[in-house]
Amino acid sequence: MPRSAETENTKAKNTASSQVATNDRPHGRHSLSVTDNRTGKSYEIPIENGTVRAIALRDIKTGPDDFGLMTYDPAFTNTAHCKSQITMIDGDRGILNYRGYPIEQLAEHSTYLETAYLILNGDLPTRQQHEEWAFEITHHTFLHENMKRLIEAFRYDAHPMGILVSTVGALSTFYSEAKSIFDPVARRQQVVRLIAKMPTLAAFAYRASVGLPLVYPDNDLSYTGNFLNMLFRMAEPKYRPNPVLERALDVLFILHADHEQNCSTLAMRAVGSSHPDPYSAVAAAVAALYGPLHGGANEMVLRMLKEVGSVRNVSEYIKRVKQGQVRLMGFGHRVYKNYDPRARIIKQIADQVFEVTGRNPLLDIALELERIALQDDYFISRKLYPNVDFYSGLIYQSMKFPVETFPVLFAIPRTAGWLAQWEEMLLDQEQKIARPRQIYTGPPRRDYRPMDERM
Ligand code: ACO
Numbered sequence: 001m002p003r004s005a006e007t008e009n010t011k012a013k014n015t016a017s018s019q020v021a022t023n024d025r026p027h028g029r030h031s032l033s034v035t036d037n038r039t040g041k042s043y044e045i046p047i048e049n050g051t052v053r054a055i056a057l058r059d060i061k062t063g064p065d066d067f068g069l070m071t072y073d074p075a076f077t078n079t080a081h082c083k084s085q086i087t088m089i090d091g092d093r094g095i096l097n098y099r100g101y102p103i104e105q106l107a108e109h110s111t112y113l114e115t116a117y118l119i120l121n122g123d124l125p126t127r128q129q130h131e132e133w134a135f136e137i138t139h140h141t142f143l144h145e146n147m148k149r150l151i152e153a154f155r156y157d158a159h160p161m162g163i164l165v166s167t168v169g170a171l172s173t174f175y176s177e178a179k180s181i182f183d184p185v186a187r188r189q190q191v192v193r194l195i196a197k198m199p200t201l202a203a204f205a206y207r208a209s210v211g212l213p214l215v216y217p218d219n220d221l222s223y224t225g226n227f228l229n230m231l232f233r234m235a236e237p238k239y240r241p242n243p244v245l246e247r248a249l250d251v252l253f254i255l256h257a258d259h260e261q262n263c264s265t266l267a268m269r270a271v272g273s274s275h276p277d278p279y280s281a282v283a284a285a286v287a288a289l290y291g292p293l294h295g296g297a298n299e300m301v302l303r304m305l306k307e308v309g310s311v312r313n314v315s316e317y318i319k320r321v322k323q324g325q326v327r328l329m330g331f332g333h334r335v336y337k338n339y340d341p342r343a344r345i346i347k348q349i350a351d352q353v354f355e356v357t358g359r360n361p362l363l364d365i366a367l368e369l370e371r372i373a374l375q376d377d378y379f380i381s382r383k384l385y386p387n388v389d390f391y392s393g394l395i396y397q398s399m400k401f402p403v404e405t406f407p408v409l410f411a412i413p414r415t416a417g418w419l420a421q422w423e424e425m426l427l428d429q430e431q432k433i434a435r436p437r438q439i440y441t442g443p444p445r446r447d448y449r450p451m452d453e454r455m
Pocket of ligand 1: 292293294295297321326327328329330331332333334335382384387388389
């Protein structure tokens with residue numbers, strides 16, 4: 001079936017198009033009839049999964065020399081660029097499922113490693129699969145010793161995200177077989193390595209940035225327990241994480257494991273589409289996550305709460321937000337136009353964490369900001385609700401994570417999602433190297449002028 005078909009007798013169809021019953025059309029009721037008013041021709045474009053293929057518009061031309069119609073969609077606000085079986089978000093109803101499983105159930109019953117397995121493999125592991133998976137991840141946490149020297153070479157105040165971008169990319173130079181991305185065994189090996197080594201890279205980056213000796217992985221501990229060990233262990237012979245904080249971090253990791261086609265996942269898929277090794281593509285994804293509108297948002301939330309300083313100043317700050325002087329960080333989302341389901345879960349975790357760590361003094365400011373914003377027409381009319389980052393920064397701060405490590409705490413769990421999306425893209429027969437089009441708005445052709453003839 002052609003993707004779009006110009007009707008045979010254009011003129012006749014033109015006048016009749018609005019009268020013909022839609023289910024008499026070649027594509028039945030599942031089609032879009034459009035008339036190009038430049039030419040008077042009518043076209044029928046199939047509708048599949050609530051979308052029309054952009055390439056179908058290419059047949060709509062004013063003449064043989066016309067390139068054909070394109071869509072213009074800056075920032076992809078209304079473009080599906082892939083089919084995916086991994087994560088489902090219903091932004092209007094505040095629903096998030098991984099491989100069909102609701103995020104609330106995973107946050108309550110699962111662990112990060114089990115969820116990572118689910119995201120990567122499509123289903124929850126059996127007990128034996130889980131044991132093998134956890135064993136594999138635990139036994140790939142060490143880094144080549146040269147990586148340590150690389151990390152130590154950064155300037156004393158290097159941001160851990162900057163170090164992470166560089167070091168995760170550098171990992172590709174240690175594993176030459178990583179280039180064999182269409183070999184399932186080699187591909188899986190890199191997936192295991194990346195999930196296992198990201199916490200080590202992140203912890204080393206942080207320890208180096210504060211001048212502390214690096215702590216090697218402890219295979220007796222859980223994924224998150226070991227991460228806490230590598231970050232915070234000092235002179236004690238054996239680090240024992242607080243179980244409440246260890247579980248809280250694990251749940252936060254579950255909540256961040258994937259989020260369909262966000263900015264960093266788009267970077268992973270786009271860079272991956274030119275077929276480099278996955279370490280290079282993950283480096284690009286980490287770089288995308290670094291920005292304050294994405295993974296840097298919870299750091300910005302904390303800075304904002306400090307700037308507000310007191311519950312008394314909240315109304316004034318909201319006024320500035322409404323005047324467009326500042327953004328209410330941790331509010332709003334491209335997809336969620338209802339409460340972000342992750343924010344709801346995080347609020348519960350915050351209570352558990354604060355019972356151990358003591359109440360974060362910035363919490364009252366956050367609660368007041370949320371209370372006022374949720375009843376203000378500016379936020380209601382724009383469907384702006386707290387997102388995952390609004391409370392996560394407060395939890396991380398109470399757990400003694402330095403602010404600079406916040407985006408790193410996002411990058412570690414999101415690695416599972418990036419890799420699952422990357423693999424899905426590689427195996428998708430419809431995908432090619434990512435290469436969008438543009439509308440050229442620059443000067444028309446002109447001739448080069450020698451320098452002394454220029455005005
Ligand atoms: N504070 C104040 N106004 C806002 C906010 C905000 N946080 N977010 C959106 N708006 C306003 C915009 O000014 C715009 O208003 P207008 O229609 O009068 O111009 C309207 O709401 C729509 O905003 P857009 O920027 O078009 O929405 P978009 O979908 O592009 O942006 C984003 C989504 C980037 C998340 C935005 O809401 C934002 O900047 N939020 C703050 C940063 C943040 O929390 N990021 C974390 C996102 S979650 C994540 O990455 C895990």
